[in-house]
Amino acid sequence: MTCEEFRNRIAEMFDFEHIGNDLWKHISECDNCRNYYAECCTVVNFITPKAKLEIPHFTFEKPCSKRRISRPMRYLSYAALAIIAALFAGVAVRYYDLSNTAQAATQAFGNASLAMSEVKNFSATIMVRTRPQDNFNFIDIDAPFVEHTLAVTHSGDHCLWCISKGNHHVVCDGMAQYQWQDDVAKAYISPYDENIIGIFNVLVNIGQLMDYEMTMAKQSGNHYDIARSDSLLTLTVRSVQKESPNPILKQHNYLTQFDNEREYVFDIPTNRLLQMRYCIIDDGKKQIVLESRFIDYNHDTAMAQTIKIPTTQHEWIDLRSDIEVQPDRLTMLQHETPTEAATRILTSIFGQNTSTASEALILYDTDQLADTWKGYKLIGAKETIHSEGYAGVYVVLEVISPHNQHNTIVIALRNDNPLRIWRIDGGI
Amino acid sequence: MKHHDADKITEIFRMEQNNLFRLACYKIGDTDRAADLVQDLFIKVLNNPDRDDIKDLKSYLYQSLLNACVSIFRSAHNATFVPLDNNIIDDDYNNDDFMQEYNTITATLQQIPAEQRDVIMLHTIGNKSFAEIAEIVGTPVATVKSRFRYGIEKIRKTLNNNKL
Numbered sequence: 001m002t003c004e005e006f007r008n009r010i011a012e013m014f015d016f017e018h019i020g021n022d023l024w025k026h027i028s029e030c031d032n033c034r035n036y037y038a039e040c041c042t043v044v045n046f047i048t049p050k051a052k053l054e055i056p057h058f059t060f061e062k063p064c065s066k067r068r069i070s071r072p073m074r075y076l077s078y079a080a081l082a083i084i085a086a087l088f089a090g091v092a093v094r095y096y097d098l099s100n101t102a103q104a105a106t107q108a109f110g111n112a113s114l115a116m117s118e119v120k121n122f123s124a125t126i127m128v129r130t131r132p133q134d135n136f137n138f139i140d141i142d143a144p145f146v147e148h149t150l151a152v153t154h155s156g157d158h159c160l161w162c163i164s165k166g167n168h169h170v171v172c173d174g175m176a177q178y179q180w181q182d183d184v185a186k187a188y189i190s191p192y193d194e195n196i197i198g199i200f201n202v203l204v205n206i207g208q209l210m211d212y213e214m215t216m217a218k219q220s221g222n223h224y225d226i227a228r229s230d231s232l233l234t235l236t237v238r239s240v241q242k243e244s245p246n247p248i249l250k251q252h253n254y255l256t257q258f259d260n261e262r263e264y265v266f267d268i269p270t271n272r273l274l275q276m277r278y279c280i281i282d283d284g285k286k287q288i289v290l291e292s293r294f295i296d297y298n299h300d301t302a303m304a305q306t307i308k309i310p311t312t313q314h315e316w317i318d319l320r321s322d323i324e325v326q327p328d329r330l331t332m333l334q335h336e337t338p339t340e341a342a343t344r345i346l347t348s349i350f351g352q353n354t355s356t357a358s359e360a361l362i363l364y365d366t367d368q369l370a371d372t373w374k375g376y377k378l379i380g381a382k383e384t385i386h387s388e389g390y391a392g393v394y395v396v397l398e399v400i401s402p403h404n405q406h407n408t409i410v411i412a413l414r415n416d417n418p419l420r421i422w423r424i425d426g427g428i
Numbered sequence: 429m430k431h432h433d434a435d436k437i438t439e440i441f442r443m444e445q446n447n448l449f450r451l452a453c454y455k456i457g458d459t460d461r462a463a464d465l466v467q468d469l470f471i472k473v474l475n476n477p478d479r480d481d482i483k484d485l486k487s488y489l490y491q492s493l494l495n496a497c498v499s500i501f502r503s504a505h506n507a508t509f510v511p512l513d514n515n516i517i518d519d520d521y522n523n524d525d526f527m528q529e530y531n532t533i534t535a536t537l538q539q540i541p542a543e544q545r546d547v548i549m550l551h552t553i554g555n556k557s558f559a560e561i562a563e564i565v566g567t568p569v570a571t572v573k574s575r576f577r578y579g580i581e582k583i584r585k586t587l588n589n590n591k592l
């Protein structure tokens with residue numbers, strides 16, 4: 001590639017969908033174009049807004065079923081097959097030739113892991129294909145990019161972090177997690193070790209992610225490409241479906257059914273991770289599902305973003321101390337299967353009688369919920385799906401909308417609370 | 429012909445609402461009006477009797493939003509650049525950050541032609557890929573990419589000249 005070609009195609013370096021590996025290769029070898037690219041990044045950064053806007057609450061006349069089931073269902077049978085295949089594969093001894101690129105990758109990830117363990121603070125802008133309303137644990141290939149900001153800081157033995165998307169925020173002060181939305185009165189305090197931010201838990205512990213990649217590079221059948229320049233090292237890892245239980249992708253069962261490509265850019269002088277990109281390869285087409293925009297190791301930025309908890313502006317509900325439930329009822333609730341719980345809870349929501357399922361709806365505004373699902377009828381539960389990275393389970397249910405349409409909805413339930421009862425965690 | 433039922437429209441809208449809202453904010457420089465604009469857009473699409481004839485609903489939403497912003501910007505152009513108030517009230521700090529940034533970004537993007545500006549804003553604020561932008565503005569992807577490139581190139585040169 002010539003420098004002129006590179007400049008003509010500079011836009012591709014900023015695209016969300018296509019990444020030209022030849023472009024990365026060129027800047028790893030050409031100082032002029034690398035500087036040109038850096039200047040373009042500065043321009044794009046300069047005109048990209050960073051102010052936090054309070055997203056207004058838009059009202060929609062008609063409610064909708066939020067989760068589409070098409071993709072997970074489509075790959076469910078493949079998932080079952082893959083599990084069986086994995087059981088048999090365990091018997092045979094697998095041998096992977098460690099080529100030089102795999103060794104170099106091991107070294108690069110090892111260096112980064114070491115460097116990240118010394119980093120006290122960082123912040124990052126992470127674009128994820130998901131839905132603005134959903135929790136922090138959901139990637140949807142068909143959804144648009146939603147911007148997330150993450151700031152992490154270490155203080156003594158405590159890891160403090162803060163994550164925001166739109167008006168939804170979660171802050172961990174090392175002892176508890178605080179979760180709120182700007183325009184919603186109810187806010188929640190959870191135990192510090194409960195995983196409520198899903199994939200972002202991996203990004204908070206980015207050194208561990210590097211450890212994982214290092215281990216994979218030592219032993220896996222991944223394919224590695226390395227481009228090097230004076231100061232940048234770009235590592236591209238390609239994994240065949242199911243070969244790589246990547247800690248981010250494995251949180252979604254259906255994503256591990258695709259081949260994937262993970263790109264990491266390191267700063268050679270400091271060994272730090274500068275950029276990362278996760279692509280899913282679907283029918284030969286590369287689709288970015290997660291991309292970091294700016295990983296910033298500036299101390300002040302990280303600190304400033306980590307500490308604002310609006311303690312006086314919300315009605316804080318402390319989930320660390322649990323609500324009281326009558327002993328008989330508690331026994332009944334603890335013995336429910338997820339399907340039974342989901343059926344009972346949805347029946348009470350659709351029947352405009354949310355008070356009979358209040359223990360399960362602690363995270364929700366029950367009046368709003370009853371309003372959203374007015375006129376829906378429950379046909380029944382179809383099946384239960386377990387996903388490796390998720391602490392709860394998903395229950396697939398069939399409902400009839402007020403316009404008499406059959407819809408499939410998936411709700412997330414979890415019982416890893418002190419009372420051990422099923423609670424709705426998402427999907428409604 | 430594609431049938432868009434109300435559930436489908438609502439779902440697309442929920443997915444795009446944040447990007448639409450942010451884009452409107454940085455197009456017109458007024459968060460309240462931007463909120464109204466996005467809300468109106470939803471009602472308009474839902475009540476549009478011809479909505480089944482719309483081929484690509486997502487692109488249609490962005491086209492309509494951009495058109496609406498142009499008319500608002502034109503009618504309010506004289507009053508856009510309001511000097512910043514130094515007496516910031518407590519819960520207004522977001523808006524102050526926003527206005528500063530809006531003024532900087534608008535002034536920077538004023539140097540380039542409108543079609544390059546739209547492509548850049550759909551990308552940096554609307555979080556759209558070049559393929560999606562091509563659908564929205566109705567030109568080939570190659571054109572979108574060169575508009576992005578020319579726009580960035582022009583701003584880069586200006587910023588460099590200012591530094592010297």
Ligand SMILES: [Zn+2]
Nearest residue numbers: 002003030033
């Ligand atoms: Zn070059």
